[in-house]
Amino acid sequence: MEKEIWKCRKCGTELTEQNVVFDYLSLNFSEKLPRCPKCGRVFLPKDLATGKMVQVEEQLEEK
Amino acid sequence: MKREEAFAFTQNCINGEPATCIAACPFHMDIKAFLKKAGKGRIGTAAQEMNKSLPFPVLISALCDAPCQKACQRSTVLEEEPIAIRLLEQTCANSKENKERKTYRLEALPQKIAVVGAGPVGLSFALHMSRKRFSVTVFDKEDRWGGSVCAHPDFPAFDMEFQKKFADTDVVFRFGEEIADPESLSEYEAIFLATGKSxxxxxxxxxxxxQFGTTKTPNVFLSGEMAGLSLIEGMAHTLEVAKAMESWIQTGDVSHAAVTWEKTECSRDVPHPDEPKTEHVTPAGKLYTKEEAAKEASRCMQCDCEECMKGCELLTKYKKKPPRIAIDVAQDGMVRNSVSSACITRQTWSCNQCGYCANVCDENVDIGGLFELSRKDRVESGLYPPAFHGYWMREMNEAVSESGLLKPAPNGGDTQYLFFPGCRLGGVNPDYTLRSYDALLSLHQETGIWLGCCGIPALWAGEGAAFEAHIETMKQEWEQVGKPxxxxxxxxxxxxxxxxxxxIPLVSLYELLDQGMQEKKLSLPDADTVSEPKAFAVFDPCAATGMDELKAAVRSLAGKAGTELADYDSKGKCCGYGGHIQLANPAFFDEIADARCKETPAPFLTYCVNCMEVFVAHGKETRHILDVIFGLDVSGKAPxxxxxxxxxxRMVKKEILETYWKEPFEEKKDPWDIMKVEVPDEVMSDMERLLIPLGDVKKTIWINEDACEGFENQFGEILCRMVTDYITCWVKYRKNEDVYQVLEVYAHRMFIREEEH
Structure with missing residues (x-):
């Protein structure tokens, strides 16, 4: 299958891997994710949201 | 939260308290541990359990009148023969497997202790002090040890035990020396007198x-039969006196002696429902054989109350005992940063709040109440996951605002009754509310209508302030229509x-409907319109516990509709919906629902729409009592x-306003309502699981289309997101002319800092 190439609709630019800071329950951590180099909008695919992110959320909730 | 608030919930809990046999034992020996080991045939380790608490196990097991057996719950609760604890102790103490443990000889302390009297009490004291490494000298006017037990037929065995116990000690025995006056023992730091009965x-x-065996002379202590104690009581007392003397020597004050036994008054029996009967084992010889001992000892029920834990899936799963839960909740409340030490969050937010634990507890310990407190406390401190209850709070607010309605009796008379269907009855099926209201009006014309919510979602969410405000509003509304x-x-x-x-005076819809049918004021639908099947198991919702008239009315209605009822009792347990745990613990929510569904092969008949929805969603055929009595055809209908x-x-509100009040209802329309969307079943199932309504998906697409935001790939797929108060909702879709084909919906709870890049 052809690799998906995502562009920011607003800026028309292709996404690049950049640092993203997440906040949850007064803790924060960062992760490299695709985002628009111009406006900074972050792209979050389903496998990440339903996989690793859920695990981290659960860990933070249990602390 | 003050820690006392949490501890108050479990202060009457008897879990973890010494069993009645242990409380009755003068030495407070761990009889449960002893019997557990003996029950496995481990005679040697069982004997070690005795050696921990009893200075002379052979002697004590021969002479003690075994108050433990009188307190054995095999006898006091189940009316069987008590476990032969004393005989088991004699068996273990006299066994070859009872070996003295080798101890390291530490250097003796400089303080010298004198013990006057070498009877069992004096010897017990000498043994305790010698183990504390004091230099002990025992005086007796006789030329041997034993005191009053010398005349006992088993004295040779006692004598051997004394020898065994003192073999490895530095205790000095000075027999044949009568002490005329304790003052003659001035070279000793402290003196213990145990001169016996006479x-x-x-x-x-x-x-x-x-308490500590003290006398008016600070360095002289006494105990035993001379002080009016029995021989066994005196021996047991020496442990306390030894601690007191040590404390006095070290600090000049006996009161620092550690108190090891705080609950001597504990005599509360544990309930033993469903405990199988056992037979007492009579030994073939004087003592038990190893096999006989194992059989008799294994009759021990290891008495400890776990009634709430036995019946509750949550308490069973997390294994924490009620007193521990109270400690964790209190700790959770004290830690004021996001990292609490207690790790009870998941359990707190997984409780169904059904009240089962409190119902089965004879001591009124309410663990559900403790979790309610914990939720409130976490919300107050701002340290809680808002996503757990965010959707439910929204649903509640919609139920009291857009869909809320308060109207007096439509005939203009004094409102005597006010029908409160609750926030979900009409939501699940508008007919449930509309048909019920219609029936109620035919019974009592002076019936008003109150569409809204009781506020329980806020209570379950721990939103204390919102809940209190809601209750106050409800009170005012009820007063406004004349307190019906x-x-x-x-x-x-x-x-x-x-x-x-x-x-507020209350009556159930089902009691009124049943009464109406009884009095022939209401009629049932024709038999052929009554929904199939005809045989059900009634599932009483957890909140119906103790509501016998309500339960009877539902059964009576079912009977009138010609249904057969299977023998089943839901025992006040929750279907899984209670406490809104679905997002906090989805797997556990399914586990509970599946467990209930499997409890009977019969289809369920219930009178709670939440129970009904949960069961249907978990594949169980279920009907609401209103389906049966109104003849509603809901067969095969998905929630x-x-x-x-x-x-x-909203439709219920519109219908009622138009039908009874001839008032129009202007529904609030959002700009995205008119959007045409196609949602495949599997995506809809994800949305329902995550509690994301279709309106939110439309809104997400709409705001991003409006601002032309989000991302697009070379295949024309668009991904966009909307940040709500409690989640970020992501929608992937493709636009096909004027139809939005939804491809994926997912969400997360973390907040992405997009302003920083």
Whole structure:
């Protein structure tokens, strides 16, 4: 299958891997994710949201 | 939260307290541990358990009158022969497997202790002090040890035991020396007198302190038969006196002696429902064989109350005992940063709040109440996951605002009754509310309508302030229509009213309908319209516990509709819906629902829409009692989506306003309502699981289309997101002319800092 190439609709630019800071329950951590180099909008695919992110959320909730 | 608030919930809990046998034992020996080991045939380790608490196990097991056996719950609760604890102790103590443990000889302390009297009490004391490494000298006027037990037929065995116990000690015995006056022992730091029943008290009994064995002479202690104790009591007392003397030597004050036994008054029996009967084992010889001992000892029930834990899936799963839960909740409340030490969050937010634990507890310990407190406390401190209850709070607000309605009796008369269907009855099926209201009006024309919510979602969410404000509003609304009797349809609403608005008189919809049919004022639908099947197991919702009239009315209605009822009792347990745990613990939510579904092969008949929805969603054929009595055909109908329920609630309000009040209802329209979307079943199922209504998906697409935001790939797929108060909702879609084909919906709870890049 052809690799998906995502562009920011607003800026028309292709996404690049950049640092993203997440906040949850007064803790924060960062992760490299695709985002628009111009406006900074972050792209979050389903496998990440339903996989690793859920695990981290659960860990933070249990602390 | 003050820690006392949490501890108050479990202060009557008897879990973890010493069993009655242990409380009755003068030495407070761990009889449960002893019997557990003996029950496995481990005679040697069982004997070690005795050696931990008893200075002379052979002697004590021969002479003690075994108050433990009188307190054995095999006898006191189940009326069987008590476990032969004393005989088991004799068996273990006299066994070859009872070996002395080798101890390291530490250097003796400089303080010298004198013990006057070498009977069992004096020897017990000498043994304790010698183990504390003091230099002990024992005096006796006789030329041997033993005192009053010398005449006992088993003395040779006692004598051997004394020898064995003192073999490895530095204790000096000075027999044949009569002490005429304790003052003659001035070279000793402290003196213990145990001169026996007829021995001299040297004038010190006057002013004797029972707790620590103290006398008016600070360095002289006494105990035993001379002080009026039995031989066994005296021996047991020496442990306390030894601690007191040590404390006095080290600090000049006996009161620092550690108190090891705080609950001597503990005599509370544990309930033993369903405990199989056992037979007492009579030994073939004088003592038990190893096999006989194992059989008799294994009759021990290891008495400890776990009644709430036995029946509750949550307490069983997390294994924490109630007193531990209280400690964790209190700790959670004290840690004021996001990292709490207690790690009880998941359990707190996984409780169904059904009240089962409190119902089965004879001591009124309410663990559900403790979790309610914990939720409130976490919300107050701002440290809680808002996503757990965010959707439910929204649903509640919609139920009281857009779908809320308060109208007096439509005929203009004084409103005597007010029908309160609850926030979900009409949402699940508008007919439930509309048909019920119609029937109620035919019974009592002076019946008003109150569409809203009892507030339980806020209570379950721990939103204390919002809940209190809601209760206050409800009180005012009820007063506004002249304080009528409230007719409830949902047992949980009833529980909320009864607990927080006790001034409101209540009656159940089902009792009124049953009465109406009894009096032939209402009729049942034709038999052929009654929904199949015809045989059911009634599932009483958890909040109906103790509501016998309600339960009877539902059964009576079912009977009138010609249904057969299977033998089944839901025992006040929750279907899984209670406490809104679905997002906090989805797997556990399914586990509970599946467990209930499997409890009977018969289809369920219930009178709570939440129970009904949960069961249907978990594949169990279930009917609401209103389906049966109104002849509603719901066979094969899947539970409505979140959006449909919202629409249903508005439709109920519209119908009632138009039918009874000839008033139009202007529905609030959002700009995205007209959007055409196609949602495949699997995506809809994800949305329902995550509690994302279709309106939110439309809104997400709409705001991004409007601002032309989000991302697009070379295949024309668009991904966009919307940040709500409690989640970020992501939608992937493709636009096909004027139809939005939804491809994926997912969400997360973390907040992405997009302003920083």
């Amino acid at each position: 021995g001299s008290d040297f004038g010190l009994l006057d002013g004797w302190g029972r 009797v409230v007719i409830y349809a949902c047992a949980s609403c009833r529980r909320t009213f009864a607990r927080f608005l006790p001034e 409505g989506t979140l959006e449909e329920k919202k629409e249903n609630n």
